[in-house]
Amino acid sequence: DVKVTQSSRYLVKRTGEKVFLECVQDMDHENMFWYRQDPGLGLRLIYFSYDVKMKEKGDIPEGYSVSREKKERFSLILESASTNQTSMYLCASSPPGYLGYTFGSGTRLTVV
Amino acid sequence: SQKIEQNSEALNIQEGKTATLTCNYTNYSPAYLQWYxxxxxxxxxxxxxxxxxxxxxxxxxxxxxxxxxxxxxxxHITASQPADSATYLCAPGRSGGYQKVTFGTGTKLQVIP
Incomplete structure (x- = not known):
């Protein structure tokens, strides 16, 4: 089974901190994604990557950056955390063709 | 702009019945559709x-x-069971290029024993 592992289930950070969310997948998938999920808004795409060192902005990239130095690892960076970035963050991976995403368990981030 | 609509209200059904959830989309021509x-x-x-x-x-x-x-x-979920209780998301997607999948907000299903 494909596994997508997110490094933390819960995180509490202070406003202005730089925050790193890590995601690792073990099935050699080319594509990796970061979403945030908020009540009533559903899943919104922040960034995705289709290859090492390649990235594309999603629908809400402002305030975020990403890094993909190795195929199995995709990091989301909050450059200066703000309270409106309190959310559930979900990482996903997929083979080429974007069919059948495998999601991690999510990181619930609270910015205080 | 493209829009995906799922029933925002929860769907409650009796165990053993068939649950039917709906996903409607507008301003969109997906090549496939996923359910989660x-x-x-x-x-x-x-x-x-x-x-x-x-x-x-x-x-x-x-x-x-x-x-x-x-x-x-x-x-559709036939012969529904309490273990089927969850939120179900639809996700239409286009093929070709670096197209991304867009998710609906989901419908919460509650199967009552």
């Missing part, structure tokens, strides 16, 4: 994918239909 299940506090889990040239897809007690004329997909 999400339990509270967890990431979505992929269930089924149906392509635009397929009318119906089945997997065990699950059935999905895709009507490109009506711009609608229906997701």
């Amino acid at each position: 299940r999400q339990d509270p506090g967890r990431g979505p889990v992929f269930l089924l994918l149906i392509r635009e040239n397929e009318k119906e897809k089945r997997k065990e007690r699950l059935k999905v239909t895709f009507d490109t004329t009506l711009k609608q997909s229906l997701f």
Whole structure:
């Protein structure tokens, strides 16, 4: 089974901190994604990557950056955390063709 | 702009009945449509994918239909069980290039014993 592992289930950070969310997948998938999920808004795409060192902005990239130095690892960076970035963050991976995403368990981030 | 609509209200059904969830989309011509299940506090889990040239897809007690004329997909769970209680998300997608999948907000299903 494909596994997508997110490094933390819960995180509490202070406003202005730089925050790193890590995601690792073990099935050699080319594509990796970061979403945030908020009540009533559903899943919104922040960034995705289709290859090492390649990235594309999603629908809400402002305030975020990403890094993909190795195929199995995709990091989301909050450059200066703000309270409106309190959310559930979900990482996903997929083979080429974007069919059948495998999601991690999510990181619930609270910015205080 | 493209819009995906799922019933925002929860769907309550009796155990053993068939649950039917609806996904409507506008300003969009997806080549395929995915359905996911999400339990509270967890990431979505992929269930089924149906392509635009397929009318119906089945997997065990699950059935999905895709009507490109009506711009609608229906997701059925037959002989529903309390363990089927979860939120179900639809996700239409286009093929080609670096197209991304867009998720609906989901419908919460509650199966009552």
